[in-house]
Amino acid sequence: MQRTRAVRHQKKRKMRPEYRIILFGSGLIFLLVVYFAGSLIFKSEERVYSEPLLRISSLDELDDKTREAAELFLRIARDQGLNVTITETYRTQERQDYLYTQGRTRGGAVVTWTRNSRHTKRDAFDIAKDSPGHEYDDTAFFKKCAEIGESIGLEAGFYWKSGQQDMPHFQMTTFGKLIYPEGYERSGKGK
Numbered sequence: 001m002q003r004t005r006a007v008r009h010q011k012k013r014k015m016r017p018e019y020r021i022i023l024f025g026s027g028l029i030f031l032l033v034v035y036f037a038g039s040l041i042f043k044s045e046e047r048v049y050s051e052p053l054l055r056i057s058s059l060d061e062l063d064d065k066t067r068e069a070a071e072l073f074l075r076i077a078r079d080q081g082l083n084v085t086i087t088e089t090y091r092t093q094e095r096q097d098y099l100y101t102q103g104r105t106r107g108g109a110v111v112t113w114t115r116n117s118r119h120t121k122r123d124a125f126d127i128a129k130d131s132p133g134h135e136y137d138d139t140a141f142f143k144k145c146a147e148i149g150e151s152i153g154l155e156a157g158f159y160w161k162s163g164q165q166d167m168p169h170f171q172m173t174t175f176g177k178l179i180y181p182e183g184y185e186r187s188g189k190g191k
């Protein structure tokens with residue numbers, strides 16, 4: 001009895017205050033890492049959409065960097081006289097899945113080749129020519145837009161290989177860098 005108590009006592013004494021601080025500190029760091037990793041992974045799952053199949057075209061629904069890229073893209077395109085409009089930004093996974101079935105298990109033309117779209121990550125947007133009845137029939141218009149997009153660091157679906165080409169589509173890659181051409185500043189003021 002005496003011996004066990006002595007051993008216990010010894011074990012307790014081993015936990016010195018420095019170790020407690022280290023243990024507490026590493027616990028705190030672990031929690032922070034889990035929190036930030038979680039917030040990165042689940043960033044698009046936070047909001048609940050009452051009508052998840054509806055098309056969303058607000059730039060506010062994009063990730064900060066992609067939103068900035070879309071705003072810069074619009075400024076440059078309009079400065080070059082291109083009558084461009086944003087048709088879609090963020091897409092819920094439900095809507096992506098729904099669009100995927102179009103032309104496959106549902107009628108209509110195929111509009112997407114993937115279930116795993118950057119739209120669901122808030123990193124992509126689609127454009128159209130702001131010209132009723134002729135939104136998608138001007139290839140030269142989309143080529144010019146694709147050139148602008150690529151010049152500022154966006155990936156343009158226009159250049160995807162045939163069969164996957166997506167003329168109205170632009171996306172920002174995770175490690176992509178937004179490039180401001182001469183005459184355009186980050187402040188948001190026009191040239």
Ligand SMILES: [Zn+2]
Pocket residue numbers: 119124125126166168169170
């Ligand atoms: Zn798209």
